[in-house]
Amino acid sequence: MPDDYYFHMDDELVFDTIDAYEKYYREQGFYKKGAPRVALLAGNINQQNSNAEHTVKLIKGLEAKGLNVFPIRSFGQKKLELLQACNPDIVLLRPHGRLAMGQQDNAINWLKEKNIPVLTPLTVYGEYDKWLKDPQGMSGGMLSMSVVMPELDGAVAPYAVVAQYKNESGNLIFDGISNRIDDFSELAAKLAHLQKAENRDKKVAIYYFKGPGKNSLVASGLEVIPSLYRVLQELKNKGYNLDGLPDTKDEFEKILMQKGPVLGPYALGAFDEYLKTGNPVLVEKETYEQWCRQAMPEDLYQHVVEKYGEAPGDYMKVEKDGKAYLAVTAVKFGNVCLLPQPLPGIGDDEQQLVHGAKVAPPHTYIASYLWTRFGFGADAVFHFGTHGSLEFTPGKQVALSDYDWADRLIGTTPHFYNYTISNIGEGIIAKRRTYATLITYLTPPFMKSGLSGDMESLLGKLDKYYSLPDGPVREQYGISVKELAEKLNIHSALGLDSTRNYTGSDIHKIHEYLEEIEEEKVTAGLYTMGIPYSRNKLENSATLMSADPVAFALAELDLMRKRITQQQYSDALYVSTHYRPKANSLIAKAMNGVDTQTLIGELVNETELSMAEKWETAHKDHDLMALMISYGNKGEKEEVKTDSSRLPELIVRLCANEKNKAYIEKLESDKVFDKSSEMLDPVKREKAVKMAEKMKGMAPEMYESVSTANQPDMLELLQIMQDSLLRLKTFELLANDELGKKIEAEKQQILIDKAAVLDSPEYTTWLTRVYKPSLAADIKEMDIEELKQGLETIGYINAATESFPFCAQKAYAEKFADKETWDRAFQHAVEISGHELADKEARRERYAKAVLKLKETLSNARQNKNNLAESRIRSWLPSSMP
Template sequence: RVDPKTATFYEQSGVDNLVAMILDQGQRALGLDLPEQTPTTMPDFALCNLETKQLFETFEAYQAAYAPYMEGNPWVAINLWRSDFLSEQLIHLKEYAEQFEDNGFNVLFYYGYPPKEEANGLFYNAEGELVPEVLLVQAGWLGANPRVNRELYETLGIPVINMMHLNKSAEEWMESQKGIPVYSRTSSLNIPEQMGMVQPIITSTKEVIASTEQRTTKYSVLFQVQRLLKRVQQLHVLQNKPNAEKQIAVIYYSHPPGKELLGASYLNVVPNSLHTILERLQVEGYDLGEAPVNETDIFERVSTHGINIGQWAPREVDKLVATGNATLIPMELYQQWYARLASSLQAEIEEQWGKPEDSYIMVWTDEEGKKYFVLPSVQYGNVLLTPQPVRGWSQDIDIMHHDISIPPHHQYVAFYLYLQYGFDADAVVHLGTHGTLEWLPGKESGLNQHDASEALIGDLVNVYPYIMDDVGEGLQAKRRSGAIIIDHMTPPFDKLGVNPILDKLEQLISEHEIAESKSIALANAKFNDIYQYAVQSGILVDLGMDTIADDEELHYLEHYIEEVQEEHAPLGLHTYGRLPSPESVEKFAQAIAFQKQDLSQRERAA
């Protein structure tokens, strides 16, 4: 049985308590002539000053002792592990503070996971005003309760960014294709996602202390902390700039190229969803210009000026430019933006697609021989409607949609660099399930500027309306493009639209995508379940397939299911931000009851 006093020393931990525990044992167990030792207790959570090691229960007390305080400047709250504070592993945290303070932010350090009932003293001033604009929380599972943390974050109502520590060196991480090891993803990604954290980013690694050549400690990854700083700055702008001045890009999918193929999975994008979004933006005070905001005008403008053009119709590029509605990026300007990318990423792009000046995809040459990248677009004041570029040109576009081996071509790169540096977007919206940004080459998770997805989204706030039942691919968007997911409903179905075989396969595919982030063995087991069910159902025969050999064929099966389900949705696709009619809801409920064989008559009637 452990001695209670000794247990208290150990549980409270820290250098002082561990030394006192040894001295206490010397006094009590060995009879040495030593002073009596008392455990130093710490609260489960508190505000803390890293320089003085003081703890505070109120914001006013913290501010009074905070030497770098800049009156009138914004605050950012940074969470640290209690164990780091006790063991004085503070180098990386002080480096965070230096970056933020040098760029005009006050820093509020706190440790632990306070419940929402305790938030008033920590995050609010005496006037009851919320102090921090953003929370930066170190991912972890020890002492974390997803429900408690989620309730706190919902109460605060501010962005919570997931700062990840990697128990590897920066060099090992840079060379790794996986990024975050599979065994670490539960604590680094899964649990923080359940809490509501967004924009996961590795900010510290474990390095050997040079003076010891053996001991390790945590150091910040400077270029990652600078990327984090820029994202916080972007959120600060978004929170404080008047809506009428904000620049928003709404990205939809014209895949494969053509007027009839504008949309997303189970979502009516053009014109319905675009109309509801523009209408709400107008109500909220965004500048939409003078053009009428109605479904007819949106459909006409987008289908005429806002579609991708296939390689089989090169003259259509000339026609689009002639209308004066396309966005033109001069080759020289693109080359300046392109030079900002990591040299390793440039090398990957050029190995596949050549130099920028040799590009041919969506390139237009004027009478003087000057080259431009052409971006289809429709402008409503400060809101840009624009299709995400296709992943390839002459290749099989359906296959390339999920191909993570082929880097983006120059027009694709120009599109996202324009949003960052030309259009100066305050936020982008990827409308619906799903785009291709999160499927570009690079690390599986824990990306950096050498990975295409991370480089192209840059510091942009990426809002991503996503269908609620595609969890697996939604995680891909969160982890590889910093997506802030806003779920939308599935469309309602009647009895004719319910296909239990396809529904089961969709569920298995989603489970497989989730399993890939947890365990290779579990993912392989789910893959086998999909194959066995596909064989039993006969769907492979319908597709002319003998087997499902790899992820590429699995994605082909998945999109075949989506196409069939969409074609047999007699009640129509969902419109974002709009509830289905009561009649559709009634038919949908009847269809669900029809599919469930174990319901009683009373339950069916209800």
């Protein structure tokens, strides 16, 4: 069976090429002409390494929704090739890591270019019943591999569809959660429909946020009504049906405030007025209850009844013609409906309600979302601005179930959330708990806080104080500074004792305090989508984004060069005064197009830049998961010419080392032998060595095993042992007494060879150095490479004590005779060498990071400016809604 292939519901049938799969798919009657194409990437749990039922159920579920499904199994470099060949409209990633390990950037660029959304049907690695009760849903490594890493590729909708169940034998097996597979398949089909449908036919529901009564619409950092109106205009320009949208923003605002309010539960008079003028949607009690039965488990709905009584409850209730209704606030313009998000609970603490009322939402809240889905029939739901309450309704944090309110309310409708770029934490909550595609909007422009009034006067007095020599006039200014600082209550903020005269240090603290306030970044008003920053605000914002990183990187470089002290570097006022002006100048040049290399060349020399780049290369994170996954793929064993007559010689040479002998003895196990034999594949061997090196600290046994197997003699032995008869012969030789004598002789020769190494000048020099009183001073003068070599040499000497009797240099045996002094001297040498090496490496790291931070920040300065200038509404619209 190949490593990379397409498959279907018969796990015995695999297809190397897209042509072969499509031929089978058409001939078997699965293909639906003109239907969306869905690539289903099998994860680490699939029908090739697990029971097939869950994968088959997912394929069937997707096909039942009218989709053409292209299941792919690949963990290697061919995954992206197979994906591209099937030309999908949507990618479904059953996640366990990145979408295309080792080709992440290429994969992301392809997804962007082709406008392909990625959804993530999740596998719950635990028993279904226990998962239902778990308030977290998923955590630890599984959360990282199944949710976090796919998000880096743009994946959304981490929707739980598979869990473990006990079979008849009491064993846990994976199986599909039938209704959730059906719901997820419907979500995928709706998203595919959204991409292909004509804009004029798409129905869009947009939720906005406002407080009860006459409060304005709200969203973090956003002018909501002007922004929302601009978005609606842009939708209209793109062909969406917005019949009745007013010609002006003011008219739009008037309608929205009149027909789209949020009414408090006790505002009975306002509610009566709203019924007369607001034209709410009336949802009949029986219809609402039918929708609830369709959308959620019965016992989940019972929590609502227990808390608020039978529908429609007392809040937003309407009685008409002998029937009970729930009033849903909705303002429709053609196929676009605007809805205020209802209060998620009934109470006075609005902040607490929005950020997570720990009770079921009221009937009115549920009715709004269910009407949007079943009554209005929305093709897409938007939440406009940061932030609402849906993502904070009770339930799991991630991998939600049918018993979590966010999951049941958003349902299977594609969801998009307009969220501020500055609130990543809560944005992630919204993304994961409501299956939202986040569409970020800019923060308001930045400006320096500056000083005014008495604060500005105090800064003037401080400047005068520092300009004067010691003497009575300076002392008088110091008293004046103290008086004004106490008037402003700054002494309390800084913990200064107002009953005594201030020292120079106290006055410096006041100066730092003012500097911090003056340089503080604050927002300059609110942001309106579609209106670019003014040139001045654009320049200020872009500069302020980069000023601190550049200033502190410049100071860090001077600290490493010993041009300033640690105390000066730690003094924010000193850094601001001495480095911020230069930082601002550099940023201005970068934003105006001066080449980054030219700017860096003014700040660091070639040696410093080369050192930083070498450090960066050496410390780049290896894609460990890519190595682990690709290591599991079959490879080709290296064709190595071997001479079976060398078998006794190899065993003698290898078994002279006890670690090698122990390793060979373990090869009697078929499982261990098969695993070790993978080292004969040169590609897999290279990956194994890289992985072992990366995990050396976490898994020293793995590192030792790979290092042992990677010896040329051991690889040759493994190659010979591929012949089953010669493998048996190997273990016979291990038990041979005559060979045992030869092994002992080989051990003796190894001791003699080591003695020759010990007698070399490099080793005898270090032996002398270890005992020298000036050892610490000598080590201080060494560079990093010398220290590394020294530690290696010390380790070699200390591990080769059995060779001392064979050394020509008798100093080894003589000094080792006093074992206590020897151990103390070598331990001391290792400690101070290790500490010095760590200090020098830390210093090099700081130096390199400062250079790289300068390079990165100055490189990004112009792009930051360009990004901030990009304020087009069309950049807000999600790619799946052209």
